[in-house]
Amino acid sequence: MVGLRRLIDEVTWLLRQAGIEEPRLEMPKHPSYGELSSTAPFELARKLRRPPIQIAEEAVRKMDFSAAKLVSSAEAVAPGYINFRVRWGLFAESIVGEVLEERERYGFKPSGEGKTVLVEHTSVNPNKALHIGHARNVCLGDTLARLFTKLGYRVVVANYIDDSGNQMADIHLAFRKLGYSEQPPDGERFDEYCGRVYAEVNRRVESEAELAAEKRRIIAELEDAGSETFRYNRRLVSRVLREQLSTCWRLGARYDILNRESDIIAFDIWRETFERLKKSGIIYLAEDGPKKGCWLISLAGHPTLSREGDEVLVKSDGVTTYVARDIAYAAWKLGLLERDFTYSVWGENPDGTRILITDPEGGERFTLGETWLSVNVIDARQKRPQEAVKYGVKALGGGEGRYIHFAYAVVTLSRRDAERLGVDVGGRFTHMSGREGIYINADAVLDVIKRKAAEEAAKRHPDWSREKLEETGEKIAVAALRYGLLKSDAEKMIVFDTEEATSLEGATGPYLQYSYARATRILEKSGWAEHSVKPPADELHEAERELIRKLAQMPLVMEEVEKLLLIKRLAVYAHELSSTFNDFYEKCPVLGAGEETTRFRLGLVKAFRQVMENVCWVLGIPLLEEM
RNA sequence: GGGCCCGUGGCCUAGUAUGGAUAAGGCGGCGGCCUCCUAAGCCGCAGAUCGCCGGUUCAAGUCCGGCCGGGCCCGCCA
Numbered sequence: 001m002v003g004l005r006r007l008i009d010e011v012t013w014l015l016r017q018a019g020i021e022e023p024r025l026e027m028p029k030h031p032s033y034g035e036l037s038s039t040a041p042f043e044l045a046r047k048l049r050r051p052p053i054q055i056a057e058e059a060v061r062k063m064d065f066s067a068a069k070l071v072s073s074a075e076a077v078a079p080g081y082i083n084f085r086v087r088w089g090l091f092a093e094s095i096v097g098e099v100l101e102e103r104e105r106y107g108f109k110p111s112g113e114g115k116t117v118l119v120e121h122t123s124v125n126p127n128k129a130l131h132i133g134h135a136r137n138v139c140l141g142d143t144l145a146r147l148f149t150k151l152g153y154r155v156v157v158a159n160y161i162d163d164s165g166n167q168m169a170d171i172h173l174a175f176r177k178l179g180y181s182e183q184p185p186d187g188e189r190f191d192e193y194c195g196r197v198y199a200e201v202n203r204r205v206e207s208e209a210e211l212a213a214e215k216r217r218i219i220a221e222l223e224d225a226g227s228e229t230f231r232y233n234r235r236l237v238s239r240v241l242r243e244q245l246s247t248c249w250r251l252g253a254r255y256d257i258l259n260r261e262s263d264i265i266a267f268d269i270w271r272e273t274f275e276r277l278k279k280s281g282i283i284y285l286a287e288d289g290p291k292k293g294c295w296l297i298s299l300a301g302h303p304t305l306s307r308e309g310d311e312v313l314v315k316s317d318g319v320t321t322y323v324a325r326d327i328a329y330a331a332w333k334l335g336l337l338e339r340d341f342t343y344s345v346w347g348e349n350p351d352g353t354r355i356l357i358t359d360p361e362g363g364e365r366f367t368l369g370e371t372w373l374s375v376n377v378i379d380a381r382q383k384r385p386q387e388a389v390k391y392g393v394k395a396l397g398g399g400e401g402r403y404i405h406f407a408y409a410v411v412t413l414s415r416r417d418a419e420r421l422g423v424d425v426g427g428r429f430t431h432m433s434g435r436e437g438i439y440i441n442a443d444a445v446l447d448v449i450k451r452k453a454a455e456e457a458a459k460r461h462p463d464w465s466r467e468k469l470e471e472t473g474e475k476i477a478v479a480a481l482r483y484g485l486l487k488s489d490a491e492k493m494i495v496f497d498t499e500e501a502t503s504l505e506g507a508t509g510p511y512l513q514y515s516y517a518r519a520t521r522i523l524e525k526s527g528w529a530e531h532s533v534k535p536p537a538d539e540l541h542e543a544e545r546e547l548i549r550k551l552a553q554m555p556l557v558m559e560e561v562e563k564l565l566l567i568k569r570l571a572v573y574a575h576e577l578s579s580t581f582n583d584f585y586e587k588c589p590v591l592g593a594g595e596e597t598t599r600f601r602l603g604l605v606k607a608f609r610q611v612m613e614n615v616c617w618v619l620g621i622p623l624l625e626e627m
Numbered sequence: 628g629g630g631c632c633c634g635u636g637g638c639c640u641a642g643u644a645u646g647g648a649u650a651a652g653g654c655g656g657c658g659g660c661c662u663c664c665u666a667a668g669c670c671g672c673a674g675a676u677c678g679c680c681g682g683u684u685c686a687a688g689u690c691c692g693g694c695c696g697g698g699c700c701c702g703c704c705a
Binding site: 024026028029030032033037045046051052077078079080081162164166167261286290291293294296304305307308309312314315316317319321322323325326380381382383385387407409410412428429431453456457460476487488489491493497500504505506507511513514515517518519521522523524526560563564566568569572575576579582583585586587591592605626627 | 632642654665686
């Protein structure tokens with residue numbers, strides 16, 4: 001971080017000369033306030049009992065600019081800011097030069113070197129296709145994985161496969177008792193078909209006692225690893241999973257390990273955790289009362305959960321609950337256990353890396369090692385059970401603060417979309433429900449955007465082949481959906497509206513792609529000519545300065561994103577950067593601007609492309625050379 | 628009843644972590660810009676007592692307290 005770091009160091013040094021230690025610095029939002037600004041005089045005003053503007057003025061008088069390189073001047077501004085301006089020639093050269101030198105590393109500190117982070121996302125029950133709520137999970141999780149990768153961590157991406165009877169039994173009923181074909185009708189994918197069948201059968205189970213009894217029998221059989229039902233289930237799960245992951249891959253995600261819930265029991269991960277919990281004294285066996293015979297975790301020491309009663313870990317029939325299995329699983333993720341899974345190879349990601357799945361008969365090992373952090377992308381509705389999981393892990397010792405529940409709010413349907421699906425409930429939005437068949441498939445949305453984008457591209461490029469149109473449409477679709485799901489606060493509900501989500505204009509993924517394509521076009525037309533990082537002697541255009549400021553800001557944005565795992569901040573920055581470039585594009589012609597100016601502007605355009613590539617890679621937004 | 632999240636122009640969203648200068652974008656509306664590197668773009672206009680009340684502060688969209696409105700969670704489900 002040479003360019004901006006140098007400026008910050010220099011300003012810090014100047015302020016120190018004036019007696020201000022460890023000043024707070026920020027990049028002001030308005031260009032008339034200079035390139036860096038300090039509010040330190042306000043803080044000092046209190047201590048010194050003097051007006052901040054006096055302190056600011058005095059500080060500026062004490063500064064010696066003769067040794068300063070990047071800073072040209074400082075100004076005290078009422079009511080007490082100190083605004084610093086740069087020597088644009090040097091600053092521009094330093095920033096553009098830095099971007100073009102560091103290339104794909106620009107903006108990322110290698111803070112994760114030597115550390116492993118496990119990111120778990122997707123974790124969709126293997127009985128249905130992904131709807132747009134699941135897509136939000138995938139996009140957030142994949143973006144976190146990409147972020148950690150860029151920061152130098154060893155990243156392990158896991159997907160938790162809930163293959164338990166509760167999820168799967170309805171489909172078993174359909175295929176094996178109710179005469180449903182295992183082949184979906186033409187044009188329907190197997191996972192979509194299962195989702196539909198699941199909703200249908202689930203409705204019948206609720207009203208038909210005989211089916212409910214049969215379902216219980218299936219669930220019981222699934223506990224027996226030697227049964228035909230168990231083997232059938234594994235095949236079924238794997239088949240749905242393959243379809244689900246094709247949607248995830250389409251969205252740009254990749255995985256290393258698939259961990260089956262049933263294997264937490266099968267590999268004695270739970271048994272070891274159970275013993276450890278017993279020793280810690282945090283769990284107890286209820287000897288009377290309504291929960292007689294259950295093992296519970298005592299939440300008496302928990303600040304909020306204590307008011308809601310203890311959590312059951314083992315039911316009186318000896319079956320573990322979800323929270324129990326998740327405590328065991330979390331302990332495994334954090335490397336607190338002796339027991340481990342074995343795996344078999346399940347398949348490959350589009351990038352060629354292999355995907356392992358837990359398998360008691362598999363011969364593959366996966367060495368997780370010591371995890372620095374375990375980030376779990378799970379619906380915010382599971383905050384309470386996740387809090388209990390954290391509490392359980394804490395009792396085992398060694399896991400404090402390393403287990404993170406990355407919570408995100410649900411995606412609901414707009415009134416317009418709900419009506420379209422025939423579920424008019426009159427509110428502003430409607431919750432999706434797999435069981436009730438109220439949802440919009442992620443693939444379907446991608447297909448709608450893809451068609452729309454391909455049609456638009458065909459208008460602009462009548463000469464393009466069908467393949468090229470398809471390929472472009474696909475990338476635009478992924479950009480549009482991913483950006484739409486990443487740009488707002490993860491903890492804020494998204495009211496999904498198809499019309500809005502398929503828009504290709506405004507603050508969208510395609511907007512980012514478009515600015516990149518324009519930049520590429522300029523370089524192409526120049527014949528990829530030599531650039532210069534040194535600006536011409538005459539003054540830079542304000543639009544050039546703005547672009548340089550934005551490029552310089554990227555490392556600061558990344559620091560913020562890393563510290564708070566604040567993905568939306570990066571998405572918003574990407575749009576700001578694109579918008580700044582579009583303004584530059586309108587105001588500053590590159591080609592034919594005079595030799596020196598053209599050469600510098602080519603450098604600027606290249607730097608913009610580089611930063612866009614870095615940011616969009618993390619966001620998982622594919623870029624296009626032309627569109 | 629308890630706990631968590633949200634409330635910013637007609638609609639959607641950023642800004643709240645770490646209080647600071649003129650509250651920033653997008654959609655929709657109206658008006659403009661393609662003999663000049665792609666108009667999926669750009670410019671202009673209209674539109675906001677930042678849910679309400681109180682407090683802290685030189686300074687509050689941001690912090691604290693209370694209230695109102697919306698959502699979620701509180702099962703021997705997952």
